[in-house]
Amino acid sequence: MNKPSLEDLFESRINYPDFDAKDRLSKLVGLDDQISRLTKILSLLINSESLKAWADKYHPEAYSLVDTVLRRPPLIIFSGDVGSGKSELAMTIGDSVARQEKIDITLLPLSLSSRGQGRVGEMTQLVTAAFEHAVTEANKLKSPEGKARGGVILLIDEADALAQSRESSQMHHEDRAGVNAFIRGIDRIANEQLPAAIIMCTNRLGALDPAIKRRAADIMEFKRPSAELRAFVLSNTFSPLGFSTVDIQSLVDATGADDEVDYGFTFSDLTQRLIPSIVLDAYPTHKVSPDKALVIAKDMNATPIFMEQV
Ligand SMILES: Nc1ncnc2c1ncn2[C@@H]1O[C@H](COP(=O)(O)OP(=O)(O)OP(=O)(O)O)[C@@H](O)[C@H]1O
Ligand SMILES: [Mg+2]
Known part of the structure; x- marks a missing residue:
């Protein structure tokens, strides 16, 4: 099997700050709480130095406090109804993080919608390759001391194909392998303390694997407008x-x-x-x-x- 190339894999990588993203983000309605929470979580996952600086200032003795927060898994799940802003927020939030932290952010967007459901093992291969690329990019940005030079957001959109609980007996071996590849990828980014975070969008939170849910720093719900x-x-x-x-x-x-x-x-x-x-x-x-x-x-x-x- 050929390894998917970077161009095949990610439809369109986006670098932030970006004025178009800023504009689109500002047009999202009713998501102010999600936006501010998400900006904070992503900022800390991608740029942990700012949390250390905060702790030095306000709680200089509390080392384990910072460690505990930093050891959170780097995954955020967006779940909810169709057309409620999940993809739009995922595609634009990088701008807010980049401006707040004053670093460059790269989004690597991968949609599993029409893909990974064809050939046996294709989804596993896609997910593995996506994390591989994200890890490579993030490693380039990591600096041994101090602030990272930038950050990476890996977006796994339309991830319903992954949202089939491993407990479900109907699940095929290939699908399980996809879920396992996803979990391995998250753990790898966490263990290597890379300046990277993963956003996963799904309509099917109820069918999401417990091992994936457990790794989410936050699960954000999206609803129809009141x-x-x-x-x-x-x-x-x-x-x-x-x-x-x-x-x-x-x-x-x-x-x-x-x-x-x-x-x-x-x-x-x-x-x-x-x-x-x-x-x-x-x-x-x-x-x-x-x-x-x-x-x-x-x-x-x-x-x-x-x-x-x-
Ligand atoms: N909160 C919102 N405020 C304003 N416009 C919105 C909002 N949410 C969605 N929209 C509009 O709907 C379009 C589709 O939204 P989006 O692609 O983010 O949906 P989604 O939640 O990803 O849905 P799906 O689950 O079907 O993928 C957006 O491009 C935007 O025009
Ligand atoms: Mg979407």
């Missing part, structure tokens, strides 16, 4: 076009749960389906009108909630 957050997104978009508060509220209601379905629109339903449909309906001959926007919203169905098939 009525308030839908109002925020819709008002940001349509108030400048002259929509009234009542117009916006009608759209908020039309995109919420109703008698037929007990779930509302996802963020991506709003930004990638509803808003473009309203614009394309008016383009190129009309203005966007609140009445027509409401008709379109009522005609559109929310994406069904992702069901765990354990």
Whole structure:
């Protein structure tokens, strides 16, 4: 079997700071808590010197305190519904870390969605190669004394293929091998104290292997937008076009749960389906009108909630 090349493996590596990422990060709605928590966790995993400096200043005798925090496994899990900002946050948070720590961050994004489910052993090979590359990159940035010269974030997106509990009897040997490769990779980055962290995104937290969950420094949950957050997104978009508060509220209601379905629109339903449909309906001959926007919203169905098939 050929080893996948770096170009084959990672769709598009991103270096931060990056203005496009900064802009996209600032557009995420309702994730302020996750963003500040994630920035802190990643900063400490990637740049432990800043925690040591903090401890020297405030708790100079407490060596084991710092050690305990630094020995946390370098994994953060994003779990939750479709179109709720997991991939978008994972692709942009590096900018926040880079700016806060004043170091360069590289993101290595690997999606397991359509891959690794074909040939036997392919997923294992992909995961192993991804960690191999991340370790090589991170080793270049590590410095024996003091602050690392930079940090690496390895993103394993659409990781549902890995989210099959090892306890599940249906799981094939190849899948188990993929999970084991993932666990080995995490442990390796932790043991070698590399300036690197792993973000894993999945819709299926319930089916995630306990040994993977146990290694997560944090499990962040992503949800559909509440009525308030839908109002925020819709008002940001349509108030400048002259929509009234009542117009916006009608759209908020039309995109919420109703008698037929007990779930509302996802963020991506709003930004990638509803808003473009309203614009394309008016383009190129009309203005966007609140009445027509409401008709379109009522005609559109929310994406069904992702069901765990354990
Ligand atoms: N919190 C949010 N605020 C604003 N827009 C959002 C938010 N979450 C998602 N979106 C919009 O939806 C799009 C899709 O989001 P994203 O790809 O991050 O979903 P996801 O959680 O990774 O879903 P999946 O589980 O299907 O992969 C984003 O590009 C963005 O336009
Ligand atoms: Mg995604």
